[in-house]
Every structure is written in C-alpha cells, then in structure tokens.
C-alpha cells in the first residue's frame with residue numbers, strides 16, 4: 001500500500017532488514033532463531049521509534065574542557081504492551097531505555113473488553129505501544145482508546161510492530177491521524193483467518209511456545 005499515510009513510518013529496506021525478516025518468516029526457523037532474529041528487528045523498531053521523540057538543546061562539557069551543544073529527550077517515555085504477544089517487545093525497549101516503566105493491556109472477547117495496568121503518570125509520558133502484528137487493527141484500536149481514556153495525548157503515542165497489513169493500517173490511521181505507527185514491513189493482506197500474508201504465522205506461538 002504505497003504511498004503510506006503520513007503517520008506511518010516503515011523501516012528502510014536494507015539487506016539487513018530483508019535478511020532478518022526472511023529468517024522470521026521462514027516456517028522452518030527454529031524457536032531459538034525466531035526469538036533471536038525477532039529481537040533484532042524489535043531493537044531496530046525501538047531505535048527508529050526513539051528517532052521520532054522531540055529533543056531540547058543541552059550544552060555539556062566534555063572531558064577536554066570544551067563545551068558541546070547537544071540535545072536531550074524532551075519528555076519521559078513508557079512502554080505499553082498489548083498482551084500477550086506485545087510482551088515479547090518489552091526486553092528490546094528495556095535494552096534501549098534503561099529502567100523504562102512498562103504497562104500492559106489485556107484485550108479480550110473480540111476486542112470488546114480491555115484490562116489495563118498502566119503507569120500512574122502515563123498521561124505525562126510518550127507511550128511506545130507494543131504489538132508485533134498489526135492485522136485487523138481491532139486490538140490496537142481498543143488499546144489506543146484505553147490510552148486516550150487515560151488522558152494520553154494521541155500525538156504522544158508511537159505504535160511499534162514488526163509486520164503490518166494494509167487493512168490494519170487503514171483501520172488505525174482512519175481513526176487516529178495524530179499518532180505514529182512504526183513498522184518493519186507492510187505486507188500484502190489478511191487471509192480468511194485474519195492472518196497477515198505472507199506474514200510469519202502466529203507470532204505469540206512462535207515466540208513463547210516450545211515446539
């Protein structure tokens with residue numbers, strides 16, 4: 001689906017990202033390799049997400065005694081994972097942002113109910129919303145609604161996923177134009193079982209369940 005909506009950022013196609021995604025798409029990849037290569041993609045997504053947070057000027061002194069006019073992040077952040085697959089992305093966020101607060105949202109019964117456990121000051125933070133697969137967009141929309149109900153400004157939400165279906169991108173961006181989606185790849189479509197194709201199968205099963 002090109003051009004992408006303005007608020008969707010797709011990681012640049014490089015040999016590295018192509019090779020990592022090939023590993024995790026392959027049905028014969030072992031669970032150990034699936035975890036290892038997914039974690040590498042997750043790390044790239046988090047690093048790209050952080051590029052979209054605002055900074056303010058900060059001047060520091062280097063050990064040579066010289067001043068350097070640099071920057072620092074403007075606000076606080078937190079992660080919120082959509083359970084259970086989103087929990088696989090928590091470690092990648094922790095590796096980039098030490099001692100980051102992480103909340104969780106459990107979506108149940110065909111996306112009708114949500115049980116959130118969020119940091120108490122979530123409304124004062126940029127939220128990196130974590131879910132590896134953006135398929136129909138149903139649970140993402142519910143999770144975003146929960147964040148908005150908790151007074152998180154929409155433009156402070158960054159939604160990170162490894163693979164996105166055009167249907168999910170359309171569903172989320174047609175409702176929310178101010179948040180940003182950061183994805184590693186936009187796939188072709190959903191199949192009749194609402195799996196992303198070509199996709200990688202069930203992310204949560206492949207990441208968390210031993211064969």
Ligand code: URA
Pocket residue numbers: 085133135194195196197199200201202203204
């Ligand atoms: N969730 C998955 O794990 N895989 C898909 O293809 C769609 C949703």
